[in-house]
Amino acid sequence: MEVIRLLVEDIVEPTRVDLYLSRELNDISRSYIQKLIKSGKVKVNGEVIESKKYKVNENDEIHITIPEPEKLKLEPENIPIDIVYEDDDVLVVNKPQGMVVHPAPGHYSKTLVNALLYHCNNLSSINGIIRPGIVHRIDKDTSGLLMIAKNDRAHNFLAKQLKEHSITRIYMAVVHGKIKEDSGTIDAPIGRHPVNRLKWTVTENNSKRAVTHFEVVKRYKNYTLVKLKLETGRTHQIRVHMSYIGYPLVGDPLYGIKKEKFNLKGQVLHAKKLGFIHPSTLEYIEFDSQLPTYFKEILRKIELIS
Known part of the structure; x- marks a missing residue:
């Protein structure tokens, strides 16, 4: 169980609590926030609130209790992904703005991981069931290039480069x-x-x-x-x-x-640009992407x- 504490700041007028939280908790969906409110998991100034329409004011203190993650069996989903490069070790994908990289509260489907599970037979297992293949991540609303490891050897090799700050x-x-x-x-x-x-x-x-x-x-x-x-x-x-x-x-x-x-x-x-040493060929490879429409x-x- 996790408790998130927020101090309401920078609002000019009273704002619906579900709208405020969906804006501030960028990786948690509004529908999941509403579910938390309904189940009594959200307090404002120490009092449990009962309605998503409750309005918060400047300097209100909000406590949100996030339950333990559900035991999940992630499902592959036929979601189109922009694959820039692929071989037996590595995938490089161009993630669109708005797509969550791996499952999180309120985002257990339609993530990049769900799409990868549909596309790939093998992904590295080092980061567990929730994040197979994920060596690094970018925020939901950041677009662009990500490298994905297809096996544990490639994952360790790429993670070492990240640790050494040698990836472009x-x-x-x-x-x-x-x-x-x-x-x-x-x-x-x-x-x-x-x-x-x-x-x-x-x-x-x-x-x-x-x-x-x-x-x-x-x-x-x-x-x-x-x-x-x-x-x-x-x-x-x-x-x-x-x-x-x-x-x-x-x-x-x-x-x-x-x-x-x-x-x-x-x-x-x-x-826009991602470069690293390939785990098998040991050659430096680099990828560039066009600026997206948005x-x-x-x-x-x-x-x-x-």
């Missing part, structure tokens, strides 16, 4: 504000947020070193298109680091601006208002 991972993002520097490095440790356990933050307490390199691609009136290279790979690293230096990602529901001009489903962040559409809208 380059992202494209659109951020609020006009970055003055042409390039720079953010070297700031990241750890759990002291209040909101779904957030990460720059902190010296119980943190790990995190390094992100950025380069300006294009400046707009109030926005910047930026290329980012990960040296380390902490949870939410790009989102936390860009917010920390004052340029949060456009559309980011956790670290960005709450009131956006655009009707977005999540942060405008795309894992990303290009945001750039088009920004161009019109700049």
Whole structure:
């Protein structure tokens, strides 16, 4: 059992609790949140709430009790996936925005893992039944390239490269504000947020070193298109680091601006380039992907208002 504590922040008017939580708990579905409310698992200021229509206010404290995960038998699902590369050891897929990588509360189907189980006869077992083949992950609302291990030997080989920070991972993002520097490095440790356990933050307490390199691609009136290279790979690293230096990602529901001009489903962040040493050939291979439609559409809208 897990208890999540949230302090309600940055709302201008009373907001329905299920809407607020579905926005803040980005990896948990709204229907699952409603189920938790109905079963008495959500408290506001110490009192159990009984309706999803209950409205929370600024500085309310919410406690959500997440039950132990169900014993699952994951089902293969015939979901189309964009396979960039495949052999007996490795798959590289281009994940769309909005797809969860592996099952989590409220997302036990329609994940990338469900799609992979349908497509592949074999996946590595190192990360257990819930995450077969998953060596690393990107957030639900981040699109782009991911490598998948088909066997345990390949998984260990790729995981070692991740640990040594030798894998090439380059992202494209659109951020609020006009970055003055042409390039720079953010070297700031990241750890759990002291209040909101779904957030990460720059902190010296119980943190790990995190390094992100950025380069300006294009400046707009109030926005910047930026290329980012990960040296380390902490949870939410790009989102936390860009917010920390004052340029949060456009559309980011956790670290960005709450009131956006655009009707977005999540942060405008795309894992564009991925490179690693192949576990069998020992040769370096690299893959690049085009910016997805949602990303290009945001750039088009920004161009019109700049």
